[in-house]
Amino acid sequence: MRNTFEEQLNNLHLRFSEMGMMASEAIMKSVKAYVNHDKALAKEVIENDRFINKREVDLEKKSFEMIALQQPVTSDLRMVVTVLKASSDLERMGDHAVSIAQETIRVKGKTRIPEIEKDIADMGDLSTGIVEDSLEAYLKEDSDMAREVADQDGDIHREGKQINDASIKAMQESVDNVLSGSSYMLVESYLERVSDYATNICEWVVYLNTGHVVELSQKHVTDDDNE
Amino acid sequence: MVEAEKVLTSSDVHLFYGKKEALKGVNLDFNKNEITALIGPSGCGKSTYLRCLNRMNDLIPDVTITGNIALNGKNIYAPNIDTVELRKQVGMVFQQPNPFPFSIYDNVVYGLRLAGIKDKATLDEAVETSLRNAAVWDTVKDKLNDSALSLSGGQQQRVCIARVLAVKPDIILLDEPTSALDPISSSQIENMLLTLKDKYTIIIVTHNMQQASRVSEKTAFFLNGELIEFNDTKNIFLNPREKQTEDYISGKFG
Numbered sequence: 001m002r003n004t005f006e007e008q009l010n011n012l013h014l015r016f017s018e019m020g021m022m023a024s025e026a027i028m029k030s031v032k033a034y035v036n037h038d039k040a041l042a043k044e045v046i047e048n049d050r051f052i053n054k055r056e057v058d059l060e061k062k063s064f065e066m067i068a069l070q071q072p073v074t075s076d077l078r079m080v081v082t083v084l085k086a087s088s089d090l091e092r093m094g095d096h097a098v099s100i101a102q103e104t105i106r107v108k109g110k111t112r113i114p115e116i117e118k119d120i121a122d123m124g125d126l127s128t129g130i131v132e133d134s135l136e137a138y139l140k141e142d143s144d145m146a147r148e149v150a151d152q153d154g155d156i157h158r159e160g161k162q163i164n165d166a167s168i169k170a171m172q173e174s175v176d177n178v179l180s181g182s183s184y185m186l187v188e189s190y191l192e193r194v195s196d197y198a199t200n201i202c203e204w205v206v207y208l209n210t211g212h213v214v215e216l217s218q219k220h221v222t223d224d225d226n227e
Numbered sequence: 228m229v230e231a232e233k234v235l236t237s238s239d240v241h242l243f244y245g246k247k248e249a250l251k252g253v254n255l256d257f258n259k260n261e262i263t264a265l266i267g268p269s270g271c272g273k274s275t276y277l278r279c280l281n282r283m284n285d286l287i288p289d290v291t292i293t294g295n296i297a298l299n300g301k302n303i304y305a306p307n308i309d310t311v312e313l314r315k316q317v318g319m320v321f322q323q324p325n326p327f328p329f330s331i332y333d334n335v336v337y338g339l340r341l342a343g344i345k346d347k348a349t350l351d352e353a354v355e356t357s358l359r360n361a362a363v364w365d366t367v368k369d370k371l372n373d374s375a376l377s378l379s380g381g382q383q384q385r386v387c388i389a390r391v392l393a394v395k396p397d398i399i400l401l402d403e404p405t406s407a408l409d410p411i412s413s414s415q416i417e418n419m420l421l422t423l424k425d426k427y428t429i430i431i432v433t434h435n436m437q438q439a440s441r442v443s444e445k446t447a448f449f450l451n452g453e454l455i456e457f458n459d460t461k462n463i464f465l466n467p468r469e470k471q472t473e474d475y476i477s478g479k480f481g
Contacts, residue, residue: 004421005441068464069440 005070009079012062016083019055020135023090024128026052026097027194031124034104034187035117042104045097052094059087075208082208086138089197089204093131096190096197107183111176116166116184120191123159127191127198130156134201138208146205149198150216156195157218163188231258234428235280235317235398240294242275242284249275251452252294257398257445262420262429264439264460267449268475273432276449277400280430281317282310298398315342318391322403324383326375326390331358331367334375334386338394353393360426361389362419381412385419392423399423401431405438417442436476440464448472 026045033041063084066072072080130152137146164185171181199217206214235257242250250272257263265273278284279292282303296303303313315338326334335357336350344350354371358364363385367378375386384404391399401420405413413435420429420442433439439446439460446463448456448471456463456472467473474480 004418064465065461069461071437071440 005066005072005076008062008066008070009072009076012059012066012083013079015055015062016059016087017135017139019052019059019087019090020131020138022048022052022055023093023097024131024135026094027100027131027191028124028128030097030100030104031121031128031187031191034100035121035124037104037112039105042101045101049094049098052091056087056091059083078208078211082138082204086201086204089200093194093197096194099190100187103183103187107180110179112180113166113170113177113184116163116170116181119159119163119166120184120187123156123163123188123191126152126156126159127194130195130198131201134198134205137202137205141205141209143206143209146202146209147216150202150218153195153199153216153218156192160188160192231261233257234259235296235298235430237279237296238294240276240279240292240296242272242279242293243291244287245289249452250279253449253454255447255454255457257428257430259428260424260426261445262424262431262443263445263447264443265430265432265447265449266434266436266439266475267455268480269434271449272452273447273449274402277402277430277432278319280398280400281314281319282308283319285310311341315394316396317398317400318394318396319400319402320384320388320391320404323407324380324387326378326383326386328374328376330372331375331378331386332371335389335393337390342394354389357389357393358386360392360419360423361385362415362422363389379412381408381415384408384412384416388416388419392427396427398428398430401429403432403434406434413438448475450475 026048029041030045032038033045063080066080067077070076130149133149133152134146137143137149167181167184167188170177196217203214203216206212206216233256237256238254240250240253241248253272253276255276265277267273275284279296280303284290284292292304298313298316302308327337329337332354335354336344339350339353355364355368358367363382366382367373367386375383378386384407388399388404405416408416417438420431423429431439431443443460446458446460447454448463448467448469450471456467456469458468462468463472464476467476
């Protein structure tokens with residue numbers, strides 16, 4: 001078999017794309033498990049996280065090897081760097097999916113608030129969507145698309161704020177709601193982090209495509225600026 | 228994992244130019260269908276060692292070689308060894324392209340004619356196959372009767388490689404085959420080597436460490452006539468065991 005640089009690069013790209021699918025599936029399943037109170041699915045997410053972790057280590061090893069042995073430059077180097085950096089973002093997403101799955105197991109059987117869980121399901125859809133879109137932007141090496149995807153981050157934060165406010169309100173109404181309310185707030189923050197990591201991936205897509213390291217996160221914009 | 232087949236082995240190889248010891252006990256084995264790079268600063272003995280592998284040093288007066296070098300288990304320094312036959316099995320490509328001053332065709336079939344092959348069809352086929360494998364067929368197919376000297380350096384070097392391939396060697400030794408070539412020709416030769424390793428065992432001496440890292444599976448680092456470190460190329464370039472290897476590869480000396 002010919003083991004040329006192009007083949008190695010293509011392989012790296014494919015394995016990274018696969019990792020993206022693994023991470024987005026983990027998030028989708030973890031939210032599904034959480035809102036359906038499905039402990040078995042939650043366990044599956046927790047157990048499968050090791051495959052995501054292993055893939056990150058594999059991609060890192062391969063990237064180091066390619067940098068040391070092939071000395072890539074220009075767009076080749078940007079591809080290797082993008083995979084190296086974005087794979088750790090995917091790995092962190094997987095960790096957050098595990099945290100959501102652990103919450104499923106922790107709060108199972110306690111008082112639940114269906115309206116808020118509906119919002120969490122919606123926010124889960126939004127987060128999974130932004131992750132998938134960021135990966136699509138990567139596959140297309142489309143920096144315009146990456147910037148548009150990063151802009152969706154605001155919707156996620158609005159959804160998150162709504163869940164937060166509703167949880168606090170429910171907890172103020174009854175102490176019975178404290179355990180689930182605090183869990184909702186945690187899950188909401190995990191999903192916000194997932195979308196932040198998707199934004200990071202969008203930043204790396206812009207770098208891959210243009211060579212410019214950019215900041216697409218809206219985090220530094222305060223709520224007052226938005227209103 | 229299956230143990231790779233060792234096609235060429237050497238143990239405790241010492242070489243003296245007169246009284247000067249140029250190789251100080253080298254133990255090194257080569258796996259079939261692998262590319263091994265020999266690296267090290269000038270005068271470290273890597274080319275000297277390479278030339279031991281097909282007895283090219285025999286041509287230099289006052290050279291003494293001790294130790295054992297075996298090809299497929301047979302000692303190549305045994306008295307009954309035919310060096311012409313040996314050099315057919317272990318071909319060599321040099322730093323400067325050295326085509327003979329004949330046509331491209333005659334260059335490629337030179338070794339076959341020496342071996343007494345006259346059949347035109349056989350020779351024609353050998354020329355095409357060898358030039359194709361050397362990745363130069365498309366460039367020269369319409370001018371096989373032109374002098375090989377009319378080609379560019381990179382093309383000449385590939386014709387020389389075709390000349391080696393025509394006699395169907397098991398092992399190809401290359402002594403800095405691209406150091407006289409421009410980067411594009413060099414990378415063409417590198418790509419060609421990668422396609423050849425399915426059929427041949429390749430040992431390449433190179434001053435270009437990036438070339439060693441790009442093409443080889445195994446790398447041997449020589450210093451002052453000694454083999455300092457021999458390992459998978461990725462280990463040598465990512466995490467060498469020896470400080471001297473690390474210093475040389477990082478460009479701290481040499």
